[in-house]
Amino acid sequence: MGELDLIRWIRTRGLPGARRGLVKVGPGDDCAVLAGQGTGWDLLLKTDGVVAGVHFGRNASAGLVGRKALARALSDIAATGGEPVAAVVHAALARRHAGRWARELQKGLARAAGLWRCPVVGGDVSATPGPTTLAVALLGRVERGRALLRSRARPGDRIFVTGELGGSILGRHLRFDPRLAEGRWLARRPGVGGAIDVSDGLTRDLGHILEESGGLGAELSAGMIPVARAARRMKGDPLGHALADGEDYELLFTVRPGRAGALVRSWPFRTRLTEIGVVRGHGSGLWLRENSGRRRRIRPAGWEHLITA
Amino acid sequence: MGELDLIRWIRTRGLPGARRGLVKVGPGDDCAVLAGQGTGWDLLLKTDGVVAGVHFGRNASAGLVGRKALARALSDIAATGGEPVAAVVHAALARRHAGRWARELQKGLARAAGLWRCPVVGGDVSATPGPTTLAVALLGRVERGRALLRSRARPGDRIFVTGELGGSILGRHLRFDPRLAEGRWLARRPGVGGAIDVSDGLTRDLGHILEESGGLGAELSAGMIPVARAARRMKGDPLGHALADGEDYELLFTVRPGRAGALVRSWPFRTRLTEIGVVRGHGSGLWLRENSGRRRRIRPAGWEHLITA
Numbered sequence: 001m002g003e004l005d006l007i008r009w010i011r012t013r014g015l016p017g018a019r020r021g022l023v024k025v026g027p028g029d030d031c032a033v034l035a036g037q038g039t040g041w042d043l044l045l046k047t048d049g050v051v052a053g054v055h056f057g058r059n060a061s062a063g064l065v066g067r068k069a070l071a072r073a074l075s076d077i078a079a080t081g082g083e084p085v086a087a088v089v090h091a092a093l094a095r096r097h098a099g100r101w102a103r104e105l106q107k108g109l110a111r112a113a114g115l116w117r118c119p120v121v122g123g124d125v126s127a128t129p130g131p132t133t134l135a136v137a138l139l140g141r142v143e144r145g146r147a148l149l150r151s152r153a154r155p156g157d158r159i160f161v162t163g164e165l166g167g168s169i170l171g172r173h174l175r176f177d178p179r180l181a182e183g184r185w186l187a188r189r190p191g192v193g194g195a196i197d198v199s200d201g202l203t204r205d206l207g208h209i210l211e212e213s214g215g216l217g218a219e220l221s222a223g224m225i226p227v228a229r230a231a232r233r234m235k236g237d238p239l240g241h242a243l244a245d246g247e248d249y250e251l252l253f254t255v256r257p258g259r260a261g262a263l264v265r266s267w268p269f270r271t272r273l274t275e276i277g278v279v280r281g282h283g284s285g286l287w288l289r290e291n292s293g294r295r296r297r298i299r300p301a302g303w304e305h306l307i308t309a
Numbered sequence: 310m311g312e313l314d315l316i317r318w319i320r321t322r323g324l325p326g327a328r329r330g331l332v333k334v335g336p337g338d339d340c341a342v343l344a345g346q347g348t349g350w351d352l353l354l355k356t357d358g359v360v361a362g363v364h365f366g367r368n369a370s371a372g373l374v375g376r377k378a379l380a381r382a383l384s385d386i387a388a389t390g391g392e393p394v395a396a397v398v399h400a401a402l403a404r405r406h407a408g409r410w411a412r413e414l415q416k417g418l419a420r421a422a423g424l425w426r427c428p429v430v431g432g433d434v435s436a437t438p439g440p441t442t443l444a445v446a447l448l449g450r451v452e453r454g455r456a457l458l459r460s461r462a463r464p465g466d467r468i469f470v471t472g473e474l475g476g477s478i479l480g481r482h483l484r485f486d487p488r489l490a491e492g493r494w495l496a497r498r499p500g501v502g503g504a505i506d507v508s509d510g511l512t513r514d515l516g517h518i519l520e521e522s523g524g525l526g527a528e529l530s531a532g533m534i535p536v537a538r539a540a541r542r543m544k545g546d547p548l549g550h551a552l553a554d555g556e557d558y559e560l561l562f563t564v565r566p567g568r569a570g571a572l573v574r575s576w577p578f579r580t581r582l583t584e585i586g587v588v589r590g591h592g593s594g595l596w597l598r599e600n601s602g603r604r605r606r607i608r609p610a611g612w613e614h615l616i617t618a
Contacts, residue, residue, distance in 0.1 A: 015430065016423030022394065023430055032430035034395055034448070038348040047397035047446050051435050086332065086343055088356035090399070090444035114325030121324065121332055121341035126360050130439010135399035137356050137446030139343070 025149060028212070030076040030196060031140065033147045042147055044082045044140035048073040052094065052131035056174065062101045064174040066108025069134045072199070074116055074178035075249040079197035080149070081187025082142035083180065084118035090135040092128040105134075116180060146187045148253065153194030153213035157254035157279040159220070160263075162271050165202055165248050166231025166241035173247040182251055182269055191259025193279075198248040203286065205252055207300030210279070210286070217284030220277035220298075223291045243288075244301050254279055334458060337521070339385040339505060340449065342456045351456055353391045353449035357382040361403065361440035365483065371410045373483040375417025378443045381508070383425055383487035384558040388506035389458070390496025391451035392489065393427035399444040401437040414443075425489060455496045457562065462503030462522035466563035466588040468529070469572075471580050474511055474557050475540025475550035482556040491560055491578055500568025502588075507557040512595065514561055516609030519588070519595070526593030529586035529607075532600045552597075553610050563588055 015026050024042060025033035031044040050056060050072065056065045070087060077084055089109065093102055102125075113120050118138065162179055179197070186192050194209040202225070210216040222239060228248075231241035255263050260275065267273045280287075288296045324335050333351060334342035340353040359365060359381065365374045379396060386393050398418065402411055411434075422429050427447065471488055488506070495501050503518040511534070519525040531548060537557075540550035564572050569584065576582050589596075597605045 015428040016419050017426045018395075018428035018430075019426065023428055026428070027431050032395060032397065034430070036345075036348070039346060043352075043448070045395055045397050045430060045446075045448055047399045047431060047444070048433050049399040049401060049435055049444070051401055051437050053438065054435060084326075086327075086341060086354055088341065088354050088446055090356045090358040090446075092358060092360055092401075092442045092444075094439075110325050117326045117328060119324040119327035119332055119335070121327075121335050121343070121354060122356060123336060124357050124444075126358055126363060126442075128360050128439060128442060129362065130403075130437060130442070133401045133435075133437060133439070133442050133444075135356070135358070135401075135433075135442075135444035135446070137354075137397055137399075137444070139352070139354055139448060 025147065029150050030079040031082065036141065036144065040144050041141040042144050044077055044080055044142060046073050046076045047135055047137040048076065049133060049135040051133045060174060062104035063108030066105040067112040068174050069136045070109060070112040070118065071176060071178050073136045073138045074118060074180060075197040075199065077138055077140040078179045078183035079195050079251055080142060080147050081183045082140040082147065083184060084116060085139045085141055086121045087113065087118050087136055087138050088122040089120055090124045092126045092133040094128060094130065094132045097132045098127070116178065142187055148183065148187055148192060148195035150194050150196050150209050150212040153209050153216060153254040153279050155216060155279055155281045156257050157193045158257060158260040158275050159206070159218060159254050159277040159279060160273060160275055161198065161202070161226065161250055161252045162273055163248065163250040164226040164228035164272060165198065165250065166228045166238060166245045167234045168230065168245060168247045170230045170233060172230060176249045178249060179251045179271065182271055185268065186253060189263060191256040191263065193254035193256060195251065195253035198250045198252050199246055201244045201246045201301065202252065203243050203298060204300045207286065209254065215282050217280035217286060218277055219280055219287040219289055221289050224274060224276045226272060226274045334456065338459050340389040340391065345450065345453070349453050350450040351453050353386055353389055353451060355382050355385045356444055356446040357385065358442060358444040360442045369483060371413035372417030375414040376421040377483050378445045379418055379421040379427065380485060380487050382445045382447045383427060383489060384506040384508065386447055386449040387487045387489045387492035388504050388560055389451060389456050390492045391449040391456065392493060393425060394448045394450055395430045396422065396427050396445055396447050397431040398429055399433045401435045401442040403437060403439065403441045406441045425487065451496055457492065457496055457501060457504035459503050459505050459518050459521040462518050462525055462563040462588050464525060464588055464590045465566050466502045467566060467569040467584050468515070468527060468563050468586040468588060469582060469584055470507065470511070470535065470559055470561045471582055472557065472559040473535040473537035473581065474507065474559065475537045475547060475554045476543045477539065477554060477556045479539045479542060481539060485558045487558060488560045488580065491580055494577065495562060498572060500565040500572065502563035502565060504560065504562035507559045507561050508555060510553045510555045510610065511561065512552050512607060512609045516595065518563065524591050526589035526595060527586055528589055528596040528598055530598050533583060533585045535581060535583045
C-alpha cells in the first residue's frame with residue numbers, strides 16, 4: 001500500500017472523528033490545514049520520515065541526518081506558505097545508532113531547529129532490531145485562508161520552480177535549505193495557483209498539482225528547465241535527471257498569467273526563479289517542448305525515494 | 310541514549326529556535342504545551358510510536374495495532390487534560406505488512422479516530438527492511454493555563470489512580486480506552502496537582518511525578534492498590550505486577566489534601582478511582598506501607614516496553 005493508496009482510502013471513507021469546520025484540508029496535500037479558531041492563523045500539521053538505507057546511507061553523518069529529517073518536513077510547510085511553530089520527533093534507533101550517533105543526531109536536530117526557528121518540543125525513543133527510522137511531525141501556521149495548496153492550478157497558469165533540479169543524490173539531498181522565506185512570500189502574493197515541493201521529482205510532483213487541480217495537463221519547455229550542476233555529473237541525460245530525480249526540495253507552483261510578470265519582477269530572493277511551462281486544459285496530458293520545437297508526450301516519473309550507498 | 314537522556318540533553322541546551330512565549334512546556338512532560346495565541350486554548354503536541362516485536366506481537370491484529378498506536382498518544386493528551394484535534398501517522402511498513410495488513414491497520418486507525426474524535430489528517434508511508442514502525446503525532450488543545458503537568462505535586466497531596474493495574478500484557482495493552490473524559494474533567498477541577506498516564510508502570514510513573522516536582526517522596530498503601538484481575542493470572546506476585554507492569558494507560562495524579570474528599574464525592578465516571586497514597590517531602594524516598602503496617606522502601610521500577618510473543 002503506497003502513500004497514494006492510503007490517501008485514496010481516507011478520501012473514500014471520509015475523516016472519521018473530525019469536528020465540524022476544524023479540518024480545512026485533509027490528507028493528500030503537503031500539509032493538513034486546520035482552522036485556528038478565533039485567531040488570524042490556520043494551523044498546519046505534517047509528518048514525514050526517514051529510514052536508514054532508504055533516505056540516508058550507512059556513512060551519512062548523524063548530524064546531517066538530523067538536519068535532513070527536520071528539513072524534509074519543513075519543506076512541506078514551505079510549500080504550504082507557512083512558518084514552523086514546533087516539532088516532535090519519534091526515533092526508532094538501531095543498536096549501532098544508540099550511543100554517539102544518537103548524540104550527533106540530536107546536535108544536528110538542534111542546529112536545524114535553531115536555524116529554521118522550529119523548536120523540537122518533544123520526542124519518543126524506541127529501540128528497534130531494524131534500521132533506524134526517524135519520524136518528524138511539525139506544527140506550523142499560515143495566515144487564515146492563505147495556505148498554498150496543490151489543487152489551485154488553472155489552465156493558462158504559468159509554471160515556476162525555484163532553484164535548480166537533478167542529481168541531489170550526490171549530496172544536496174542532505175544539505176538543502178527548505179524554501180521557507182520564499183513560501184511565506186508566495187502565500188502573501190496575489191495570483192499564486194497550485195503549489196508543491198519537489199520531493200518525488202519534477203514531473204511527478206507537477207503531476208500531483210495537475211491531478212489535484214482536476215486532471216489538468218501541462219507543457220514544459222525543455223530549454224527552460226534549470227538543470228543543476230550535479231545533474232550533469234550523473235550518468236545519463238542531465239535533463240532527464242532534472243525532470244525525474246527526487247529530493248530537490250524546491251518549490252514548484254503556478255501563477256495566473258496576468259500576475260506572472262509582476263511576480264517575477266518583484267521576486268526579492270537570491271534563490272533562482274524560473275518559468276518552465278504552462279498549464280493546459282483537462283485531459284490534455286503532460287508534454288515536453290524540445291528546443292527543436294517538437295512536442296513530446298511524457299509520463300510523470302520520478303523516484304519515490306533516493307537509494308544511497 | 311534513552312528517552313530520559315534525550316530530555317536531559319534538550320533541557321541542558323535549551324530549545325533552539327523557540328519563539329518567545331510560544332513554548333510553555335517543552336520536552337519531558339506527557340505533551341508539549343504551546344501558547345494558542347489570541348484564543349482561549351493552549352495547544353498540545355505529542356508523538357508516540359509502536360515497533361513490531363516490541364509493542365505488538367507477530368500475531369496481533371492489524372486493526373488493534375492501529376487502535377493502540379492512536380490510543381497511546383491519546384493517553385498522553387488525556388493525562389494533560391486535553392482533547393484531541395487531529396493526528397498524523399508515519400508508517401514504515403515491513404514487506405509482509407504492505408498489503409492486506411496495511412488496509413486492516415487503516416481500518417483500525419479510522420475506527421479509533423471516529424471513536425475518540427481525532428481525525429487522521431495526514432500520513433506518510435515508507436517501506437522498511439526492518440520491523441513495521443508506526444509513529445503517531447497528535448495535536449490537541451486544553452483551556453489556556455489548565456494543562457495538567459507532572460511537575461505540580463506537593464508534599465501532602467493525596468495520590469489517586471483510575472482503573473486497575475497490572476497484567477495488561479494479557480490483552481488490555483491492545484484494547485484500553487484512553488481516559489480522555491476523565492482527564493478533561495480533572496483539568497477543570499480545583500486542587501489537582503501532578504498528573505501522568507501509567508505507561509512505564511505505577512512506581513516508575515509516580516517516580517516521574519515526584520522527580521519533576523522537585524525530588525519529592527511518597528508513601529503507597531499496598532492494600533489500596535487496585536490490582537487488575539489480569540495481574541492475578543500472571544506468574545508471580547499480583548501486587549508486584551500492579552506496581553511494576555507497564556502499559557496500563559490509567560491516569561495517576563495527586564490532589565491537594567483539602568480537595569481530595571470533594572473530588573472523590575463528585576467523580577462522575579464509572580471508571581474506578583482509588584486513593585493509593587500520599588506525597589511526602591523532598592528526598593524522603595518512595596515507600597510501600599504493607600497491610601501489616603510495616604513500611605518498606607521500594608525503587609521505582611517498571612517495564613520500558615512490553616515484549617509480547
